[in-house]
Amino acid sequence: MPAETDTEQKSGGVAAVQRAFAILHAFRAGDTSLTLNELSLRTGMYKSTILRLIATLVQEHCLVRLDDGSYQLGSMLLHWGGLYQTALRLDDHVPAILRRLVQETEEGASFFTREGNLRVCLFRIDSPRSIRDHIRTGDLLPLDRGAAGRVLASFDQTLTPPESFPAQPYIVTVGEREADIAAIAAPVFGTQGSLRGALAISGPAARFSAELIPSMSQALLRAAADLTRRLGGDASPLERPEPPGASFAS
Structure with missing residues (x-):
């Protein structure tokens, strides 16, 4: 069971945003997709918490839910990467x-x-x-x-x-x-x-x-x-x- 608590790390950020980024950061080089269980193990968050956040991440095209129920990084990340490279001087x-x-x-x-x-x-x-x-x-x-x-x-x-x-x-x-x-x-x-x-x-x-x-x-x-x-x-x-x-x- 992940060691999630109601107390968030005090870093001055917004808890929900920090959790959403934790889900995205869970993906590593070589990962094609991750199951809900794998996301829970890597982030230390309860599956129920992840599912609430994933709904928004999927809606904003940051994640994609595959037919087998696993999740893949979405096209919005590529879009942001292109914007970053274009602006980079x-x-x-x-x-x-x-x-x-x-x-x-x-x-x-x-x-x-x-x-x-x-x-x-x-x-x-x-x-x-x-x-x-x-x-x-x-x-x-x-x-x-x-x-x-x-x-x-x-x-x-x-x-x-x-x-x-x-x-x-x-x-x-x-x-x-x-x-x-x-x-x-x-x-x-x-x-x-x-x-x-x-x-x-x-x-x-x-x-x-x-x-x-x-x-x-x-x-x-x-x-x-x-x-x-x-x-x-x-x-x-x-x-x-x-x-x-x-x-x-x-």
Whole structure:
């Protein structure tokens, strides 16, 4: 029996809305449909409560009741997803992420996308330090050199099969694109595992010591995961525990 009580979690929300979203959140990747019993087990709510809420969710096309009595996500969710994707603009999200990353690391932060065999810097926030890596918005750089270029080539499903992606979700390079410059980059994903770009921090190699790279990498991964979630992607590949050793090129 689910452990439902009359006392709702005190999160400032509306109880009925929270319960309705709990039903929608019960669906997981790979689920084609869920029975009433499965919904009850996953949400911890009584079947009677679920049935009252489902009536409205079906009416609003958020759920569909199948002939066998199970329930499937409805077309309204796809409609909302389309509206979200249409309204989504990188410049509403990327600059804020870059500014936070610069504050945390004091190194320059950039966002790159692939243009054929090159990568273009779409957004850039400079380091507050006087000695820094000089990259400008609009710069075209090689795809085969530098951490961001390597990320764009290594995590793009159109170039690399997912089973061949690097074991860890970031790449470090030192002196590869330019002598005495180091960089750390991580992928940013969108819907259906698409690669939206590469988030990178860069600066003088002397400031990317073996002692500092782990903390810098974790700051970068937090930022990449945040941006991935904002762009509708799955951030779980960026939130895995830190494995020993880094993808490193010199």
